[in-house]
Each structure stands twice: as C-alpha cells, then as structure tokens.
Amino acid sequence: MAKDEVSAATEKQASAPGAQAPSVPGQPGHKVTEPGRVSFFTRIALSPRLHEIFERTPLFNRVTRREGRALFDVVAGFVHSQALLAIVEFRILHILAEASWPLPALADRTGLAENRLAVLMQAGAALKLVKFRRGMWELAPRGAAFITVPGLEAMVRHHPVLYRDLADPVAFLKGDIEPELAGFWPYVFGPLAQEDAGLAERYSQLMADSQRIVADDTLRLVDLKNAKRLMDVGGGTGTFLRQAAKLHPNLDLTLFDLPHVLAVAEPFSPRLTLAPGSFRDDPIPTGADVISLVRVLYDHPDNVVEPLLKKVHDALPPGGRIVVSEAIGGGAKPDPACDIYFAFYTMAMSSGRTRNPEEIKKMLEAAGFVKVTKPRSLRPFITSVIEAERG
Ligand SMILES: CC(C)=CCC/C(C)=C/CC/C(C)=C/C=C/C(C)=C/C=C/C=C(C)/C=C/C=C(C)/C=C/C=C(C)/C=C/CC(C)(C)O
Numbered sequence: 001m002a003k004d005e006v007s008a009a010t011e012k013q014a015s016a017p018g019a020q021a022p023s024v025p026g027q028p029g030h031k032v033t034e035p036g037r038v039s040f041f042t043r044i045a046l047s048p049r050l051h052e053i054f055e056r057t058p059l060f061n062r063v064t065r066r067e068g069r070a071l072f073d074v075v076a077g078f079v080h081s082q083a084l085l086a087i088v089e090f091r092i093l094h095i096l097a098e099a100s101w102p103l104p105a106l107a108d109r110t111g112l113a114e115n116r117l118a119v120l121m122q123a124g125a126a127l128k129l130v131k132f133r134r135g136m137w138e139l140a141p142r143g144a145a146f147i148t149v150p151g152l153e154a155m156v157r158h159h160p161v162l163y164r165d166l167a168d169p170v171a172f173l174k175g176d177i178e179p180e181l182a183g184f185w186p187y188v189f190g191p192l193a194q195e196d197a198g199l200a201e202r203y204s205q206l207m208a209d210s211q212r213i214v215a216d217d218t219l220r221l222v223d224l225k226n227a228k229r230l231m232d233v234g235g236g237t238g239t240f241l242r243q244a245a246k247l248h249p250n251l252d253l254t255l256f257d258l259p260h261v262l263a264v265a266e267p268f269s270p271r272l273t274l275a276p277g278s279f280r281d282d283p284i285p286t287g288a289d290v291i292s293l294v295r296v297l298y299d300h301p302d303n304v305v306e307p308l309l310k311k312v313h314d315a316l317p318p319g320g321r322i323v324v325s326e327a328i329g330g331g332a333k334p335d336p337a338c339d340i341y342f343a344f345y346t347m348a349m350s351s352g353r354t355r356n357p358e359e360i361k362k363m364l365e366a367a368g369f370v371k372v373t374k375p376r377s378l379r380p381f382i383t384s385v386i387e388a389e390r391g
C-alpha cells in the first residue's frame with residue numbers, strides 16, 4: 001500500500017519505542033527561540049516596486065499573474081460559494097439535468113428576472129457548472145457531478161449556518177460569539193435528539209448520504225481481507241458497515257452508536273449486531289478484531305477522545321486494529337480542505353477539532369497502540385485514514 005511522507009515519518013517514529021513525535025511548526029507546543037528571517041521570495045513580494053518590474057518582465061510576469069489570480073480566488077471565495085448556493089436554491093442544476101433551456105424559459109421556471117438570472121447563469125458558467133450553447137443553457141459535467149455526489153447539495157444548503165458563524169471571523173476566533181453550528185448536529189451530541197426521534201432520523205440521513213463517498217474511500221485504503229468482525233463505533237445508521245459488507249460478505253459486523261440513533265438504523269444483514277451505548281459512559285463491546293471510527297474523533301475534544309481510544313484499545317484482541325477515518329489536517333504540508341474548511345467547521349461546532357496526523361498518532365500511542373500508519377489519501381477533502389495495532 002502506498003504511504004505518504006507523513007506516514008513514512010510516522011512509521012519510522014513508531015518503530016522507536018518511546019520516541020516523541022516532533023512538534024509541528026505553526027502548531028501549539030512548537031518552540032521557536034528567536035524570530036526568523038523573512039525569506040528571499042517573500043521580501044521580493046513585499047516590494048511594490050518589484051511587483052511592477054516583475055509584471056513588465058516576460059516570464060517573470062507569469063509568476064505575478066498566477067499569484068495574483070490565486071490571491072483573487074482567495075479574496076473572492078465567499079462570493080463563489082454564495083453563487084453556488086443561489087444556483088442550488090433555484091434548483092438550476094436539477095432543471096438543466098432534465099433538459100437544456102433558453103434564458104426566458106429558465107426565468108419562468110425559477111421566477112427570477114431575466115437580467116438577474118443572466119448574471120447568475122454567467123457566474124455558473126464561470127464556475128463550470130453550466131454552459132451556454134446554441135442559444136440554450138445546459139448542464140456541464142461539473143454541475144452534473146455536483147448533484148450526483150450523495151449529500152453534497154444538502155451540505156451546501158446548510159452552509160448559511162456556518163457562514164453566519166464566520167460573518168465576524170475576528171469575534172469567532174476570539175471566542176466572543178456562540179456559534180449556531182454548535183446546535184446544528186444535535187443528534188451527534190445526544191440530548192435534543194433523544195427527545196425527538198424524527199430529528200435523529202433527519203440528521204442521520206444527511207450524515208449517511210454524505211458518508212457513502214467517505215466509506216468508499218476508507219474501504220479502498222484499508223485492507224479487511226483477513227478481518228473477522230468489524231465494529232464501527234459512532235457508525236450512525238450503518239452506511240460504512242453496509243459498504244464493507246458488500247466488499248467482504250463473510251465479515252461479521254457490529255454497529256455501536258447511541259440508542260436513539262440505532263433505533264432508526266436498518267438491520268440490513270443477519271451478520272450485523274446492533275450495540276447501543278455511549279462511548280463516553282459505557283464500555284465498548286469486545287469481539288471485533290477491527291474497530292473503525294469514521295468521522296467521530298473530530299467531533300470531540302481531547303478529554304473525550306483520549307479515554308475513547310483507550311476503550312477501543314482495551315476492546316481489541318492483541319494484534320487487533322483501529323481504523324480512524326476523517327478529515328485530517330496536513331500538518332507540515334497544509335491542505336486547504338482540512339486546514340481551512342474542516343478546521344473552521346469543527347471549531348464552529350465548538351466541541352471537537354480537526355487534528356493533524358502527528359496529533360492523532362500521539363493520542364493513539366498514548367492509548368497503547370503501536371505501528372501507526374497513514375496510507376496516502378485518495379482525496380483528503382473526502383477523508384484520510386490512520387491505522388494502528390493494539391500493542
Ligand atoms: C472523460 C473526461 C476526461 C472528461 C469528461 C467530462 C466529465 C464526464 C466529467 C465528470 C467526471 C466525474 C464523474 C466527476 C466526479 C466528480 C466527483 C466524484 C466529485 C466529488 C466531489 C466531492 C466533494 C466536493 C465533497 C465535499 C464534501 C463536503 C463539503 C463535506 C462536508 C462534510 C461535513 C461538513 C461533515 C460534517 C460532519 C461533522 C458534523 C463534523 O461530524
């Protein structure tokens with residue numbers, strides 16, 4: 001299995017007993033004894049005079065234009081995202097999935113004034129979601145992919161909650177506001193959903209829809225050939241196990257989640273055992289040789305994750321494996337999806353945090369796990385996997 005550089009480093013350290021994971025620049029705990037020098041290229045970029053010279057010099061101007069374009073995309077990201085949301089809310093991609101339409105007919109269907117719709121459609125074309133051909137607006141492959149990825153549209157439709165929380169990013173980062181997103185996933189945390197089963201079902205559905213693609217990537221990264229029983233802790237309504245069962249029909253399965261979540265889980269296989277419980281208060285059942293935690297750790301603070309990992313460790317037989325799958329930060333190699341989107345998202349949720357591979361490795365080792373490895377992610381914006389063995 002291909003391993004990335006972080007995992008190569010991780011593996012090497014894992015083999016040296018008691019070795020401390022190095023601190024990551026920019027992360028808490030990393031010690032800098034004196035200020036460093038501003039780099040040569042950054043000094044160039046700090047000079048307005050050099051901007052002009054570069055812009056007028058062939059070849060060098062490619063750099064300024066490329067950097068300018070990249071910077072503009074950063075500046076305009078929110079507007080791109082809101083144009084997408086408007087396209088989603090007016091159901092333009094769905095309408096165009098049935099047939100291509102001229103602008104006036106599309107204006108009739110959406111109820112938007114033609115001149116305003118024209119602006120939105122042109123924005124959609126710039127985002128490559130739609131295109132204008134032979135007098136008609138039609139769906140582009142990217143727009144088709146967007147409405148086909150399970151859960152993606154619903155995720156975009158809930159972004160206004162996140163964006164309201166981020167409207168004043170300074171207050172948000174100072175911790176001066178109470179983020180709305182903290183209350184958005186009540187089923188994840190329990191109390192509200194326990195009173196309202198319908199709520200658990202709705203949110204579990206959004207989570208399950210968005211999990212299909214996460215489950216598929218996880219299963220491509222993890223080798224379950226020799227596994228006998230897979231237990232998915234915090235497995236929601238069982239999407240991951242259902243996908244695992246398709247690939248490994250002889251695998252026994254245990255789904256562990258809160259009772260009100262399992263109440264709406266479909267018992268899809270005679271090999272499936274439902275194990276209701278809370279990993280905060282109850283022990284984790286024994287009997288599985290592989291235990292997965294898919295999109296679970298980043299929902300919780302360290303003081304919940306540490307004992308959880310210890311319980312998972314104790315529930316496994318010697319040589320048993322833990323599989324952690326979720327958005328994992330890039331650490332020394334920052335990744336925009338995980339280090340911006342998921343890091344801010346989980347901060348707005350106010351309960352957990354997006355961790356980097358070194359942090360997860362440290363926590364796994366503290367719980368007693370050994371041989372921590374990280375297969376190279378297929379799509380870090382979907383998920384990354386870290387595996388370890390019970391020591
Ligand atoms: C043949 C050629 C070369 C070209 C022809 C053109 C053509 C046919 C192109 C189409 C190609 C195609 C099939 C494209 C498929 C594209 C796919 C699969 C794209 C997938 C994109 C997935 C995305 C953008 C996923 C985004 C996920 C998000 C935003 C997830 C958010 C999750 C959250 C907030 C989870 C929260 C959980 C919590 C609460 C923190 O626990």
Ligand SMILES: C[S@@+](CC[C@H](N)C(=O)[O-])C[C@H]1O[C@@H](n2cnc3c(N)ncnc32)[C@H](O)[C@@H]1O
Pocket residue numbers: 187188189207208210211214233234235236237240256257258261277278279280281293294295296299
């Ligand atoms: C973000 S969801 C992930 C669900 C599923 N693994 C997925 O990726 O779609 C987190 C899951 O952890 C479960 N969970 C939260 N707190 C829990 C607890 N104390 N004990 C057991 N499960 C819990 C939630 O009910 C939810 O199903």
